Amino acid sequence: MSIVVFTEKNKAAAQIAGILSEGGFSRASIEGVPVYDFKKDGKEWRIMGLSGHIMGYDFPPELNNWRGCDPSVLLDTPPVKTVTKQPFASAIALLCSGADQIILACDFDREGENIGFEAKSLAEKVSNCPMKRARFSTLSPGEIKQAFSNLVEPDVNLAMSAEARQILDLKMGAAFTRFLTLAVQQRARTKEIISIGPCQTPTCGFVYEREKLIRDFKSKDFWKIEATFNHSGIDFTGMHRSGHIHDKAKADEIFSRIKGSKTGILVKKSVKESTTSPPYPLNTTEFLKRASKFLGISPENALEIAEQLYLSGFTSYPRTETNKYADDFDFQAKVLGFASGEYREYALAILSKPPVTCRNGTRDGHDHPPIYPIKAATKADIEKSVRIPDAWKVYDLVARHFLANLMQPAVFEKTHLEIGVKEEIFDTTGSVMKDPGWLAAYPFETKNDKFLPDIAVKEEVVIKKLSNTKSQTTPPKRLTEAELLTLMDKNGIGTKATAPSHIETNKKRGYFETKGKTISILDTGFTLMEALDSSVPILVKPAVRSRIEALIQEVEDGKKGFEDALEEGSVLIRDMYSHLITNKDQIVRNIAGTITDEQIAADKKNFIGQCPECGRMLRMVKTDNGRFVGCSGYSDCRKTYPLPKEGALTVARSKECKNAGIAVLKVGTKYFWSVGVGPCFKCEHEKECFPPDVVGPCPKCEGSMFILEMKENRFLACTRKCGHTQSLPKEGKLTIAGECEQCGWKRLSIKETGKDKKGKAVANPEKEAGVRELCINLRCPSRTGRKA
């Protein structure tokens, strides 16, 4: 009797072989794919790990030339499924031809079932033996043994729901992406791909919606009246009960009534105990959010680390929607495992108050338990098995979160004081932690005490300061990665496992970027979203995904046939596509315009700045009839500025025009020209903007020596024009490089280009070319060799 088992990945195959064989297995290789063999109860077991999906959909080859077919054809053509990882397919055929039973043991979820079916479809070509399914959600010995002694039938609906998703996602992504990319490339000389997808686009949509709120925000003035009190040597602040006052007259009126007051009276005092409950158990999204917020680890990295911790047996399966434990989850046993070592004190605190109970969440994806530590581990244990930076930090978070979840609420004493100043009331609150409860195990959440002095009602407090300050309401903040993950999760965008990758896709496409933990939209992303929002609004919103998700859920539940779901999904996509076509011109014009503008801005040689008339880009334009500054919005915008007729033009980026010019240009080596203002030598600000490069005092008169660069000559001249001059090195680029310590003149750095001082080419330019630095003063001791 020979039993063949397929798992989703190699590491899981090795783990399962270890568990089922009690450690006595050997490793073989078929077509380069590892296989784990052992004998048990007279049966021969062979366990092979796949590599996620080993098959994939694509369009028939004749549709792979983008320009060779209209993208809409993709919507009516069924894609074809082929093997994408041939060694696995060959290995499956070899393994299964002599099998008496085949067990699919991939992860217990939609894609896992589908991956199992990929192996099943290949196995069926060489074998007609029974094929069963082992279902488990952790690689713990108990659960694995349980799963393999209670095999079930493979779930065809579950597998086909994933199939429908693959096809619909590919159709939509390919058709929309090709259509927009080709149309935009036609208008703007670019090789960028404008990609659209049912997950990446609404993800960008969230960032876009927030950006709109920020851009449209109109700030309002408000006033707040605050007091600094003192009692028994302790300062504390109170705020006038009116809070934010939007009417200045009202704020002034209140303030005039209390201004100059020296004391206040405690009118009322209340002390309440409040508790803060521990967090819910971790599901994937909550885990990724906390890893980003508390540890500063990006969602992508955090998921990778959690995957490795799972494969090494430290933590449970990291891809789960569920944040509540099953009724029979044995907390007692798990916590006992932590009763020695790092987390001892928390484990003992939990065990001292039996029975051990958790604070459960409300989400149950019927998939896997929440993420929890399978076993207690030390930093050294983790670092030995999981060689990724921050693996320990992630394990520590998971372990502490697990324990915190089982601990008592934190208890705070909250004090509220009402202090009367004349007839006006000021409020102040304090908070002191009485019992840290779960917070003891969870240093990531910090709750600072805010102490208040002990005052009795009717007692007097001293007023140290009263203020009436003007403030402004602030626009909403940019989204953080943690917030974006929350939005994606709430709206069902991507799976718990892929959310990080959709964020990455948008970054790769140049739609948005992350700065630290916050996300800002980029021009291409904003324009694309804006264009889609006005033509096919559903594309920018989560609905585009949830419609398809609902369809495939029906397939999974057996309520809808696979073909019916495909057809309904295709109708939806065709409908969106037709709206895109209708608005093609406007969409493409906007996106191409933005891309063109970005290219212009990147062309440092000719880029001038933003057009004050239309907001697009100004750049230098050279034609047969001469040169000028023009706007990228031409012909809608006809803004132009003249340029001098002769001389090489370079944009002096460091110069800013004091006379409202858009940018300052250097004309040859002669003079400066401000776009929109004209030649700088006719401007009253010229001396301010372009002070001479003074290098030291004139040795002959009261004037100063400055660098005078002429067309074919350069030397030092006196600002008083006394006639004194000094020569300068003829070759190389001159830059002033600080002050000489010996004589106080400026030092000069000279960047040479393979020529000697006399301008002759050096024998070995590689070696001799370079930067040298010297004091510019010919009389300086550093040059004459005399002492200062």
Next chain:
DNA sequence: GCAAGGTC
């Protein structure tokens, strides 16, 4: 060259 979902 296109998506999203697995895994390396």
